[in-house]
Amino acid sequence: MQDRSMILIVSSAAIVLALFSGVALGKGMAFKRLNPQGTASDLPFSHAVVAGDTIYIAGTLGVDPETGKPPEDAKAEARLVLDGIQKKLELAGADMDDLVSVQVFCPDLALYEDFNAVYRTYFRDGYPARAFIGSGPLLRGTRFEIQAIAVKR
Numbered sequence: 001m002q003d004r005s006m007i008l009i010v011s012s013a014a015i016v017l018a019l020f021s022g023v024a025l026g027k028g029m030a031f032k033r034l035n036p037q038g039t040a041s042d043l044p045f046s047h048a049v050v051a052g053d054t055i056y057i058a059g060t061l062g063v064d065p066e067t068g069k070p071p072e073d074a075k076a077e078a079r080l081v082l083d084g085i086q087k088k089l090e091l092a093g094a095d096m097d098d099l100v101s102v103q104v105f106c107p108d109l110a111l112y113e114d115f116n117a118v119y120r121t122y123f124r125d126g127y128p129a130r131a132f133i134g135s136g137p138l139l140r141g142t143r144f145e146i147q148a149i150a151v152k153r
Helices: 002-021 074-091 109-122
Strands: 033-035 048-049 054-061 097-104 129-134 145-151
Touching: 048 074, 054 074, 074 109, 074 145, 097 109, 109 129
Parallel strands: 097 129
Antiparallel strands: 033 048, 048 054, 054 145, 097 145
């Protein structure tokens, strides 16, 4: 009985030390901030942040890199925004099938089916959890903005 008590005390102490030293909480984990070549570097955010095996993708728009405006066609814009997400994932050493959560912001919910027609073509191994959220106007007059989280497998 006394040996079991000692084991419990030592185990409990080890857990408490691990928690307070930050080991269990990821304290001291290095973050890698990614800004793809050709993106504005004066913006007050990173386009993606890698923390361990998790990748956080900032809100991404589907704009033509030459004009800075969205294309006339909603499906073409959906391809641009998804290509932007894909590029950021590749910089982090991941791909679209590593996405675990996606939030799509769209001021016009009537574009749901158009977006889905394009979205389906970007995945091989099933789909991440996703929300398609009706929003107010988006930056640069875009129809879609995507924010996402991925975990490298």
